[in-house]
Amino acid sequence: MNVPKHWRAIPERYRMEAGKCRKCGEISFPSRLICPACNHNEFDLVNLSGKGKLLTHTIIRTAPEGFGDFAPYAVGIVELEEGVRIMGQITDCDPEKLKTGDKLTSKFRRMNEEGKTGMIMYSYKFVPDIGI
Amino acid sequence: MIGIIGYGTQIPRYRIKVEEIAKVWGADASAIKRGLNLNEKSVPAPDEDCATLSVNAALNALKRASIDPKKIGAVYVGSESHPYAVKPTGTIVSEALGICPRVHTADLEFACKAGTEGMFIALQLVKSGAVTCALAIGADTSQGAPGDALEYSASAGAAAFIMGAENLIAELVETDCYMTDTPDFWRRENAHYPEHGGRFTGEPAYMKHVTGAVLAILEKTGTKPEDFDYLIFHQPNGKFPVQVAKKLGFKEPQYRYGLLTPTLGNTYSGSSPMGLAATLDEAKPDQTILLVSYGSGAGSDAFIFRTTERLLKVRKHAPKVRKQLDEHRYYLEYGAYAKFRRKILKPE
Numbered sequence: 257m258n259v260p261k262h263w264r265a266i267p268e269r270y271r272m273e274a275g276k277c278r279k280c281g282e283i284s285f286p287s288r289l290i291c292p293a294c295n296h297n298e299f300d301l302v303n304l305s306g307k308g309k310l311l312t313h314t315i316i317r318t319a320p321e322g323f324g325d326f327a328p329y330a331v332g333i334v335e336l337e338e339g340v341r342i343m344g345q346i347t348d349c350d351p352e353k354l355k356t357g358d359k360l361t362s363k364f365r366r367m368n369e370e371g372k373t374g375m376i377m378y379s380y381k382f383v384p385d386i387g388i
Numbered sequence: 389m390i391g392i393i394g395y396g397t398q399i400p401r402y403r404i405k406v407e408e409i410a411k412v413w414g415a416d417a418s419a420i421k422r423g424l425n426l427n428e429k430s431v432p433a434p435d436e437d438c439a440t441l442s443v444n445a446a447l448n449a450l451k452r453a454s455i456d457p458k459k460i461g462a463v464y465v466g467s468e469s470h471p472y473a474v475k476p477t478g479t480i481v482s483e484a485l486g487i488c489p490r491v492h493t494a495d496l497e498f499a500c501k502a503g504t505e506g507m508f509i510a511l512q513l514v515k516s517g518a519v520t521c522a523l524a525i526g527a528d529t530s531q532g533a534p535g536d537a538l539e540y541s542a543s544a545g546a547a548a549f550i551m552g553a554e555n556l557i558a559e560l561v562e563t564d565c566y567m568t569d570t571p572d573f574w575r576r577e578n579a580h581y582p583e584h585g586g587r588f589t590g591e592p593a594y595m596k597h598v599t600g601a602v603l604a605i606l607e608k609t610g611t612k613p614e615d616f617d618y619l620i621f622h623q624p625n626g627k628f629p630v631q632v633a634k635k636l637g638f639k640e641p642q643y644r645y646g647l648l649t650p651t652l653g654n655t656y657s658g659s660s661p662m663g664l665a666a667t668l669d670e671a672k673p674d675q676t677i678l679l680v681s682y683g684s685g686a687g688s689d690a691f692i693f694r695t696t697e698r699l700l701k702v703r704k705h706a707p708k709v710r711k712q713l714d715e716h717r718y719y720l721e722y723g724a725y726a727k728f729r730r731k732i733l734k735p736e
Contacts, residue, residue, distance in 0.1 A: 270484040325434040348401045364443040366435040388707050
């Protein structure tokens, strides 16, 4: 049962909530207890823009359980405008046409589900930033 | 004064053409296209459902409203395809928008008019002063049984409206409704697909209730069809709304922006709210809009809105409906469509 695990991650999965260090301004996603840059322990919670560019990606053709309907699909590392680098699934695109530097934006999507009767897990994914 | 302070929509990127569905069932595509005034429909991706469409539409509404999400004191999601039978979609939407925890929410269901019922409740809560702002969403990933006439039209999309009393982009002038117990379309508990009364869904159901709501609000406000700049009716297909509009004395220019079915399909609870959003995308300030929904079972809600100067200012903050509808479409073959819509039985 992944309920507690998913529930704890709702702030970062649903609205990309990050922690901005009150001392040095370093943004940690998800938020942390100690700033990795200056060891300070006070943060302001900020929602990331979700906008960024693709740094690198791979195409998954043999998908793990729960992701079979998406295959082939792309997973990549996206550098957001805030400087944070996030790994995520890239959807609503032809994965073969993706390239480094592509502008992407986040969308709220269904990530996985615990079978037909279990909990549905939602999270951010990335899509091409085409103003839609 | 109360009314709309922000609106936004979300339409999936995938489409399927009438010809592709007709080919599988040996049907006459040109007869269906002509008969239903329908060319293609939107299809949700495997990772899209009523909740994701609602959240993404509401985020667009929030961009136009430019308010702190915490000002929203009530969230209503109207749909007949809520992802859970028990567990609200509204909690997911509220959490994703950062509205939690001091917010009233409930999911609504009234076939295709659950979205406008949510709009009515949201507007009345603001009017009463119970909440500062309220969010109402009409969203569906509607299902049509394979081979059924509904399969050609049942599509996916969401439209979200934030209601408030300050910085209105469209003021609510009046609202009314017309509702009876008319079993023209239903889905029983645990049934995967809805059933309907065929031609019975027309005259005694859609036509009667839409006409009833229009006549009620015209009488209440002392207005005539020609007094409105724009008109949006619920759009189960492209034929019914045009038929009833002409019969009531409305003209094509009045519904030209709001009639989306020919390339969108029927987004059920999102249908007439989506038409309203498309109309707000094009309307000028101080224009009058008549919105009439229809939900099987059956009833219609009617609203009259008058646009304000602020509409021009906020419109650019989020994508227009026609942009979401007409650009970057991926066309599916029936096999991929069946997979996306989970019509294929697979081992557990």
